[in-house]
Amino acid sequence: MSPNKARCGLLVLAVIVATGGSVAVAQNLDQGKPAPKLFAESCASCHRSPRGLAKGRFHLTLYLFLQKHYSSGSSSAWALTSYLESIDSGKRVAAKKPQAASTARTSLRPPAPVPAR
Template identity: 75%
Template sequence: MSPAKIGCGLLVVAVMAALSGAAIGAQNLDQGKSPQKLFAEGCASCHRSARGLSKGRFQLTLYLFLQKHYSSGSSSAWALASYLESIDSGKRVAAKPVAKSTSRASFRPPAPVPSR
């Protein structure tokens, strides 16, 4: 084997190793974070509140904008867009009110336990 072929082979191996190492080192920094945390880390420095940020926008266009400009992945962009829309539309889930019982049955003591 000539030294030129060995050098070319080593160059190919080095390039392949460098490319595979870059793919292994990449990671999604937003993975596993709640939408509230994504807003706090990425948006709160310029926006005091999440209210009004999605006003007048469709969720899909907001998602596409966030994906292109602010988030590191499509799943975090969708989670953040959904969060912003839920804040603006008032879709927060309220606690169910406890029904007040006015019947006299609720004031009656429990039945006695039968003895053996």
Template identity: 80%
Template structure:
């Protein structure tokens, strides 16, 4: 084997060893955090309240915007978009189902009958 081929082979082995070394893995620091905490840590410095931020926007477009510009991952962007939409629509997602005790009564009464003329 000639010395130039040996050097070339050694160079190839060195490059492969350098590239095949330890690989850095990115870590999502927002994963698993509830949406109100995500808002408090990332958005509250510029926005006083979450109310009105999602008004007139579809959840998908809000999600895509947050994913591209503000969140560190797709799951946190979706959680934040859902949270902002729930604030503006007045929906509150209960964390635990309500416990029923005794006989369950309907929450709303039916409307009163219309008087006959």
């Protein structure tokens, strides 16, 4: 083998190693964002409100749909799914209401006696 062919082969090998050695790292741009912000950034352009979007849907199917079409990762899809379901159920994800200090009376009793008929 001639020295020119050996140099050319080494040069080609060096170029292949230099260009093939770098690995692209993907970033999850939605990571760490709260669910209301995820909704505002990805859903609010078509939906005015999150109300009713999860109504009548199973948790798993809603999650899979959001993961495939609207979110950049599974964690953001779960957060968005939980947020949409909490809106439809009337519960809030971030803030919980404090319970009353007195639990002796139940909420099933009327506040005043019912008049006899």
